[in-house]
Amino acid sequence: MVTDSEFSDYRSGYVALVGRPNVGKSTLMNALLEQKVAAVSPRPQTTRVRQLGILTLDKAQIVLMDTPGMHLPVHKLGEFMNQVAEDSLKDADVIVWLVDGSAPPAEEDRRIAARIKALKFSPHIFLTLNKMDLVNAELLAERTTAFQTLLPRAEPIAISAVTRQNCDVLLDKLLALLPEGGPFFSEDQITDFYERDIAAELIREAALLHLHDEIPHGVAVRVDEFSERSDTSAFIHATIMVDRETHKGIVIGKGGEMLKRIGSTARVEIEAMSGRKVFLELRVKVNPNWRNKPDALRWLGYSRDRD
Ligand SMILES: Nc1nc2c(ncn2[C@@H]2O[C@H](COP(=O)(O)OP(=O)(O)O)[C@@H](O)[C@H]2O)c(=O)[nH]1
Ligand SMILES: [Mg+2]
The missing domain is CATH 3.30.300.20 (K homology (KH) domain)
Incomplete structure (x- = not known):
């Protein structure tokens, strides 16, 4: 039986992974789970529906929401994909706004920053510069500043989902921000996909x-x-x-x-x-x-x- 005391110092919550197509959201989810549950490809718009990645640790459960990249839709499918990403923002305890740190901000990044700014609730936001393996420190600092101007209150962190550099640091920061409460899913469930x-x-x-x-x-x-x-x-x-x-x-x-x-x-x-x-x-x-x-x-x- 589940008792209150069993989860007295337990933390759990939802983390939305959002960003434009191809920045590495699904790669990051797989990296944090240390298991491949999400489709990854060099082509934009690989992810079409929201997929949960559930990471259960000793005293915490973190529910990652991998979302389709937000983009300018040209089909009903595209509209659906954007809506899925928007819904995830509303459900999130923490937002991981993923950008490609190896490229300057794009128009789509600006639009996503504006969407996050417009949220009624304001959870903690990480400006996560992914693909740090592709740039040197100097350029990375420049890029960080450029992205920060789009959403100044986001906390910047540079990672590489492929080499896993700094992924543990990000994970620790996420865990510290989760609300107190028991797990949402059983500990052996790693995704909501069959x-x-x-x-x-x-x-x-x-x-x-x-x-x-x-x-x-x-x-x-x-x-x-x-x-x-x-x-x-x-x-x-x-x-x-x-x-x-x-x-x-x-x-x-x-x-x-x-x-x-x-x-x-x-x-x-x-x-x-x-x-x-x-x-x-x-x-x-x-x-x-x-x-x-x-x-x-x-x-x-x-x-x-x-x-
Ligand atoms: N070099 C490098 N490539 C990455 C990194 N993260 C993701 N990628 C690549 O970027 C492409 C898009 O990744 P994916 O996870 O599908 O992006 P999503 O559309 O945001 O889910 C794939 O070819 C990944 O291998 C990274 O940290 N470094
Ligand atoms: Mg994806």
Whole structure:
């Protein structure tokens, strides 16, 4: 039974990871969890829905909210993604505003700073300059000043989500700011995504990795069947959706070569995530302009009532 005294010196809370696309939000979440739960790719707008990463320590539970990058939307999907990020800001006990410290502030950074400023509540905000591994100290100091002018009350910290430099320092600071209270989730839960959701994200991540420029944003993945064959193996049947007939041919490739490559990269990642042998079957389906179709968005789980 849970008693008050059991959690008397326990801290727990929600931390929103927000920022423009591609600054490293999902990489940071995976780094803090020391486990890969979120899709990461060199392409912007990889993350489409909010995903929780739950880190349970001895005397604290920190619930990270990985969000889609805020950007200028051109589709209903984009509008949904921005809304998801906004909602997360409102739920946060602490905000980690992530920026790319290896580049000067962009228009999207300015807009996000303005959104954070406009919040009715004002939680602690970290101006987190990521990718410090790519710049020298002098340039980093310059960048810090440039970003600070956008949101002066944010506390600056430089990190690298890839090399994990300073990630522990950030984590300690986050822990110190969490409100007192018991855990929200059981200690063995690390994300609110089911294995099949993560599998779909890993397949999409593999597709983004192998496909060339214009196609990735029009790609979505749905797992149609995820059946456990035994404790040590699973069968996955998934559909890759594209929004143009010509893209279908590209995703399949000559003699099915591209689809095979996507499948084998995804399979390795899913096996590492789930700890079992995976049989993966992929098919490709065309649904023109799906990013503007509410039905298709719901079918894919891009809907605010998905919880
Ligand atoms: N050099 C470097 N690259 C990073 C760092 N963090 C993330 N990246 C890369 O930036 C790209 C975007 O990362 P991702 O986590 O998907 O960004 P998100 O869109 O903000 O979630 C990926 O190619 C990452 O490997 C970092 O600290 N240093
Ligand atoms: Mg992401």
